[in-house]
Amino acid sequence: MSILFFLLLFISFHTPSFSQTPPKGFLINCGTLTTTQINNRTWLPDSNFITTGTPKNITTQVLLPTLKTLRSFPLQVKKHCYNIPVYRGAKYMIRTTYFYGGVNGVDHPTPPVFDQIIDGTLWSVVNTTVDYANGNSSFYEGVFLAVGKFMSFCIGSNSYTDSDPFVSALEFLILGDSLYNTTDFNNFAIGLVARNSFGYSGPSIRYPDDQFDRIWEPFGQSNSTKANTENVSVSGFWNLPPSKVFETHLGSEQLESLELRWPTASLPSSKYYIALYFADNTAGSRIFNISVNGVHYYRDLNAIASGVVVFANQWPLSGPTTITLTPSASSSLGPLINAGEVFNVLSLGGRTSTRDVIALQRVKESLRNPPLDWSGDPCVPRQYSWTGITCSEGLRIRIVTLNLTSMDLSGSLSSFVANMTALTNIWLGNNSLSGQIPNLSSLTMLETLHLEENQFSGEIPSSLGNISSLKEVFLQNNNLTGQIPANLLKPGLSIRTSGNNFLSPPAP
Ligand SMILES: *[C@@H]1O[C@H](CO)[C@@H](O)[C@H](O)[C@H]1NC(C)=O
Ligand SMILES: *[C@@H]1O[C@H](CO)[C@@H](O)[C@H](O)[C@H]1NC(C)=O
Ligand SMILES: *[C@@H]1O[C@H](CO)[C@@H](O)[C@H](O)[C@H]1NC(C)=O
Ligand SMILES: *[C@@H]1O[C@H](CO)[C@@H](O)[C@H](O)[C@H]1NC(C)=O
Ligand SMILES: *[C@@H]1O[C@H](CO)[C@@H](O)[C@H](O)[C@H]1NC(C)=O
Ligand SMILES: *[C@@H]1O[C@H](CO)[C@@H](O)[C@H](O)[C@H]1NC(C)=O
Ligand SMILES: *[C@@H]1O[C@H](CO)[C@@H](O)[C@H](O)[C@H]1NC(C)=O
Ligand SMILES: *[C@@H]1O[C@H](CO)[C@@H](O)[C@H](O)[C@H]1NC(C)=O
Ligand SMILES: *[C@@H]1O[C@H](CO)[C@@H](O)[C@H](O)[C@H]1NC(C)=O
Ligand SMILES: *[C@@H]1O[C@H](CO)[C@@H](O)[C@H](O)[C@H]1NC(C)=O
Numbered sequence: 221m222s223i224l225f226f227l228l229l230f231i232s233f234h235t236p237s238f239s240q241t242p243p244k245g246f247l248i249n250c251g252t253l254t255t256t257q258i259n260n261r262t263w264l265p266d267s268n269f270i271t272t273g274t275p276k277n278i279t280t281q282v283l284l285p286t287l288k289t290l291r292s293f294p295l296q297v298k299k300h301c302y303n304i305p306v307y308r309g310a311k312y313m314i315r316t317t318y319f320y321g322g323v324n325g326v327d328h329p330t331p332p333v334f335d336q337i338i339d340g341t342l343w344s345v346v347n348t349t350v351d352y353a354n355g356n357s358s359f360y361e362g363v364f365l366a367v368g369k370f371m372s373f374c375i376g377s378n379s380y381t382d383s384d385p386f387v388s389a390l391e392f393l394i395l396g397d398s399l400y401n402t403t404d405f406n407n408f409a410i411g412l413v414a415r416n417s418f419g420y421s422g423p424s425i426r427y428p429d430d431q432f433d434r435i436w437e438p439f440g441q442s443n444s445t446k447a448n449t450e451n452v453s454v455s456g457f458w459n460l461p462p463s464k465v466f467e468t469h470l471g472s473e474q475l476e477s478l479e480l481r482w483p484t485a486s487l488p489s490s491k492y493y494i495a496l497y498f499a500d501n502t503a504g505s506r507i508f509n510i511s512v513n514g515v516h517y518y519r520d521l522n523a524i525a526s527g528v529v530v531f532a533n534q535w536p537l538s539g540p541t542t543i544t545l546t547p548s549a550s551s552s553l554g555p556l557i558n559a560g561e562v563f564n565v566l567s568l569g570g571r572t573s574t575r576d577v578i579a580l581q582r583v584k585e586s587l588r589n590p591p592l593d594w595s596g597d598p599c600v601p602r603q604y605s606w607t608g609i610t611c612s613e614g615l616r617i618r619i620v621t622l623n624l625t626s627m628d629l630s631g632s633l634s635s636f637v638a639n640m641t642a643l644t645n646i647w648l649g650n651n652s653l654s655g656q657i658p659n660l661s662s663l664t665m666l667e668t669l670h671l672e673e674n675q676f677s678g679e680i681p682s683s684l685g686n687i688s689s690l691k692e693v694f695l696q697n698n699n700l701t702g703q704i705p706a707n708l709l710k711p712g713l714s715i716r717t718s719g720n721n722f723l724s725p726p727a728p
């Protein structure tokens with residue numbers, strides 16, 4: 221078993237300076253054409269963040285305005301990405317909302333199942349089947365670190381996707397620095413499994429009660445109706461839970477164990493971040509042990525009036541989960557619990573080298589009709605790499621092959637391709653590319669260059685002769701002029717130049 225890391229924090233007694241400013245970030249209402257105000261918060265249309273997909277209106281009645289429209293994506297294209305401007309180094313809560321509304325027609329009564337991706341990390345499968353059958357929308361929430369000036373959010377079609385995927389709403393909200401800060405966000409992200417207010421039965425608690433607009437869903441009928449902790453100060457909790465979650469609890473009035481089957485879903489085997497929140501100001505002592513699936517979790521927790529949180533960073537869970545609170549011998553009262561959060565810990569999928577990404581972006585811009593899935597990270601997640609791109613393994617992810625043979629491309633080949641210095645193969649044959657062949661001498665690993673069956677013009681750069689690794693240069697059936705550089709005629713290099721009517725052999 222891995223090293224388990226937990227911390228216990230007693231909060232301070234000072235009154236929190238509770239700010240009512242809404243969380244910073246973007247609220248994006250997908251598929252709408254206009255900016256809308258909902259509960260005094262601004263929702264933007266999504267057209268400034270994505271270039272693919274089609275806006276659609278839902279014909280079924282929905283209560284939430286954000287569910288009335290969605291953006292739908294053609295199933296055949298494996299990846300579609302939003303590009304969201306972010307503050308580098310900030311921690312974002314990303315929430316995605318899905319309500320199918322039958323937009324794919326009567327042949328597809330159930331919603332498609334597909335993947336959602338943040339940067340190079342496969343976040344989760346989106347399966348809204350059960351919620352949709354109940355007439356509910358579904359939401360997913362995760363916490364990710366912004367490592368660049370943009371973050372990409374992508375929808376991916378997979379083998380189980382049987383009709384066009386879609387998204388209804390997208391929220392990128394900055395979280396306070398201290399939230400979940402024992403997680404190493406440079407290597408991990410967390411995806412929400414459950415966040416509940418125990419013994420509470422009202423509508424979900426969120427902004428303005430939760431200043432970051434996290435959603436605390438009701439869980440379990442309370443046996444005790446009296447709210448026992450009106451004055452909990454939450455500012456000392458690093459995770460800053462809303463004080464409202466301390467107004468209710470689940471607990472035993474007797475000196476007996478409290479067993480909680482929570483979270484309700486059966487969990488896939490993985491590591492989880494767990495935070496449990498307790499507070500009590502009843503006279504007497506409330507001290508108990510906590511165990512998770514029978515495994516000792518925390519000993520002699522004292523649920524004091526000012527509140528206490530116990531959390532684990534990477535706790536292994538699998539299948540159904542039971543939390544047991546057992547009163548200690550010294551306790552005069554039974555155990556209780558106010559709130560809890562469980563997140564799946566995700567290993568980050570990495571990122572393609574920034575130099576390659578910038579160069580490939582320029583190459584994309586010089587093509588008039590680049591492949592439709594060329595958005596988001598070019599290499600990762602591996603199963604979602606761009607059409608025609610293959611990449612190196614390992615931590616430093618480089619682009620090693622650019623192969624767009626017979627893709628019906630027009631436009632030109634940007635000289636920025638020369639910045640992708642790990643390239644070993646460039647295959648662009650049988651397209652309608654025109655313009656000059658750029659200077660590729662910085663591509664010292666290049667082995668094959670296939671530019672045949674295009675409309676490249678100008679001279680063959682003699683700098684090609686300086687690339688010692690080069691084995692194949694195919695340039696036939698273009699419109700090249702001038703002389704073939706003499707340094708390309710050497711043993712070990714196969715060069716083809718036929719069908720260039722104005723090209724002459726090298727000077728003798
Ligand atoms: C929206 O803001 C206005 C003025 O700032 C305020 O009077 C109103 O109560 C707010 N409405 C909601 C739903 O918060
Ligand atoms: C969706 O509804 C809005 C407002 O009713 C309308 O302006 C827009 O054209 C509709 N969009 C589509 C794709 O039908
Ligand atoms: C989606 O969820 C439903 C209901 O839980 C399940 O029957 C179905 O197999 C899931 N689909 C996929 C592709 O996982
Ligand atoms: C989902 O649908 C069920 C059945 O219609 C309903 O009881 C429940 O309150 C809904 N849940 C949410 C979160 O809206
Ligand atoms: C988390 O944030 C709190 C409050 O700002 C700080 O005291 C603590 O040192 C931080 N912990 C880590 C691991 O960064
Ligand atoms: C909560 O605080 C207020 C003001 O500080 C005080 O009057 C009240 O008695 C406190 N309530 C409880 C239950 O401690
Ligand atoms: C609530 O009370 C019932 C009956 O006394 C008991 O069976 C149940 O375990 C209690 N639930 C909790 C969460 O304490
Ligand atoms: C609480 O946990 C400790 C350490 O595992 C154990 O020694 C003790 O017996 C437990 N107390 C109860 C009441 O289960
Ligand atoms: C490039 O793609 C073509 C057509 O798909 C294929 O025949 C060729 O082997 C590929 N070349 C490389 C270097 O992967
Ligand atoms: C060239 O590309 C076209 C599609 O753009 C394809 O139909 C044709 O078969 C390709 N020719 C060769 C020789 O591969």
Ligand SMILES: *[C@@H]1O[C@H](CO)[C@@H](O)[C@H](O)[C@H]1NC(C)=O
Pocket residue numbers: 635636637638639
């Ligand atoms: C390549 O990258 C360098 C910086 O690394 C930059 O100065 C240059 O403009 C880029 N483009 C080309 C075509 O070399």
Ligand SMILES: *[C@@H]1O[C@H](CO)[C@@H](O)[C@H](O)[C@H]1NC(C)=O
Pocket residue numbers: 675677699701722
């Ligand atoms: C090829 O180049 C010649 C001479 O530069 C030019 O006249 C001709 O239009 C070009 N043909 C094509 C198909 O680009």
